[in-house]
Amino acid sequence: MSENFNELDARLWPATATRNSNGVLTVGGVSADDLVKDFGTPLFVIDEQDVRTRARDYMDAFTTSDVPTTVFYASKAFLATKVAKWVADEGLFIDVCTEGELEVALRAGVDPAKILFHGNNKSVAELEKAVRVGVGRIVVDSFVEIERLNHIALAACCTQQVLIRLTVGVEAHTHDFIATAHEDQKFGFSVASGSALNAAGQVIAAEGLSLLGLHSHIGSQIFDANGFEVAAHRVIQLAVHIRDTFDFVVSEINLGGGMGIAYEHDDDPLNVQEMAKSLRDIVVAECHRVTFPVPHLAVEPGRAIIGPAGVTIYEVGTIKDVAISDSQTRRYISVDGGMSDNIRTALYDAHYTAALASRTTTAVGAQSRVVGKHCESGDIVIRDAVLPADISPGDLLAVAATGAYCRAMSNNYNYIARPAVVAVSHGKVEVILRRETLDDVLFLDPGAQTP
């Protein structure tokens, strides 16, 4: 246990993360203690330059080729008007899956033509709104939706461009993927069963719809391109089948998102250049093999853009050493947030990395568990971490790579107000989402309103 607790592994922490001369974590040129003084804890801090660089890296990696590619930011990972503006600035399109996400993108000024609308159960109102505002692509997900959307488009006197969401029988997750004929999930039309081909026929026949392409999404936290190879093979096979059956050539293939990021030192996802090259090579090779024109390609990174750019800063509240056997203890470090601002540990058994943010240390390590303040024993932020043995109440603790699916899934369990999200860049701070107040949280309760 002689780790250097003061180092910040560049693969885990935001690009501009460093320690200032006082040893305090700084991101975007702003120190954690200054941020906390102004905005309190817990606090989400997003490194704007890091987000922009990652977005640009995706653009560069995918658009330098002879295979034209659109990069969609998967907004479910984390969305706010500022984030939508950043990614749009950098040339990305954006994918949304509800009226709410659509509205944020629109209020951010994103061109509706650059928005793609996902979802297994979009409401009629959502479809109507999407058509009305001129969303560029809607990914249809069921036969009833194809009908609905066709009626809505016809009523609006327009032709809506759609992609067909496929289930290709590939399920990818981190270091592995499985390929089966069938896929037991709510999304998409099964390729194996013939549903997808039927859906294509129905869309082609629908006067209000224009079939742009096919969409496949194989999972999340994907660390290499193997799963995409099987998926692309099956998608392109279907494209050939559609051409042969309906004399119709789809022009866009969207391989979805799921590109993984590092949460711990040992995580080793493929970098974006290699991933882009692999995906292109796979698609081009497959198209050549079956003599199909290389389509326009699309991908949907979300976590890979915003995840590593975000950190959460907590204040340590209580420390407790718990005997877990006659010879072993575990240090419980309680922070002032928890499963309300990061449910991923409890929900997915996700792993995170923490660092002492308010100072450096020369302490040895202690086997620790970082827990929240909720009234639930499953309220764990980091299950197993070796952390400096001198961490004390009042210290600031930073958790890396919390930009995606933390604030986005945050809740008010135990009536805890949700943290602010601030963007830092070149020494400046901007509020992306302001901190909830207790009055905000009580706002929906008619009996809680003070006169």
Next chain:
Amino acid sequence: MSENFNELDARLWPATATRNSNGVLTVGGVSADDLVKDFGTPLFVIDEQDVRTRARDYMDAFTTSDVPTTVFYASKAFLATKVAKWVADEGLFIDVCTEGELEVALRAGVDPAKILFHGNNKSVAELEKAVRVGVGRIVVDSFVEIERLNHIALAACCTQQVLIRLTVGVEAHTHDFIATAHEDQKFGFSVASGSALNAAGQVIAAEGLSLLGLHSHIGSQIFDANGFEVAAHRVIQLAVHIRDTFDFVVSEINLGGGMGIAYEHDDDPLNVQEMAKSLRDIVVAECHRVTFPVPHLAVEPGRAIIGPAGVTIYEVGTIKDVAISDSQTRRYISVDGGMSDNIRTALYDAHYTAALASRTTTAVGAQSRVVGKHCESGDIVIRDAVLPADISPGDLLAVAATGAYCRAMSNNYNYIARPAVVAVSHGKVEVILRRETLDDVLFLDPGAQTP
């Protein structure tokens, strides 16, 4: 697959749940279709009479004995001012674990003396507020907190009554419990290690604190009293140890909550009368055995009061049959909510029971999965359910026993606004928490405000 889909199992559905002459589910004398017309879907519906009856049952079961007992409503299960008023009306005290929960109870007019404050990491501000408003009991959870609270109480010139949270090495869950020496969790002082005895000594010596009693909470969804027997044995053993060491007799023993409810037909929790009798018998027998004066008893039901009284009403949006093998299909029924209003299925692998709410049916059953509308394949409400094969888009589907830990843990994932919660009673409807609007959800984003 010849179930009667029109029956409503009384152990799963609210006490007043029935079907009206049109076959529509009614609760509290109000039909699901009327509720949905006025309040939309998804909608949480709470049967007020059922909550009050369950609260009263707890009072009756526990207070008819010669062992005086206080029943605390565990507000983390679900809290709003109206619910706090109901349970206070029925004679229950209330337990809270954050400033937010405390504030709701206070705004509801709950007597602070009847409030108990829990938590492994209460902030200094929370402790100060609790002392200032005169919270009756604070459960101390760490040595640093004992010190903090003592300082705060002394500064406020008052003596704060406290209980000591113990870890007794019993972990209970549904049909089973385990008993060990150590307990690997964030809450409490270990009895086995001697921490709890030291904590008692520290509290007794603290001039600002008055040691009222000991607190133990062994888990959740407990279906019988066996785990409580081991816990009570260890708590009372510690009480004897405290008496012998410090010449101090604790006067209250709080055995916590965790009393289970039925989520599915086969769930068979002990009823409250039997549970109360068992707990009393256990405590009395144990006290007699070690010649210790029978203390004041306390319990903390939360889910058992509010859980079965609540249902969620969804509208079905899309239906999809998915081949899961060459011979089997699964019907995916998508509703207009999901993991934002009920994360328990994904988080705890919780099971629920659903019924067609908008009509009766004579259909056969279909192997189904009820899923939400979020952009995530894990967004499942009920993993395995046999549901009427004629369920169609537009039907209302009710899910039973969602009163606890659903709205309380709800989130805005995918920018989905949270459902309203309404109380129904004798044909009348009152809004407990109004529905969030999209503007509410966007309120924290400075860039999303329309001028």
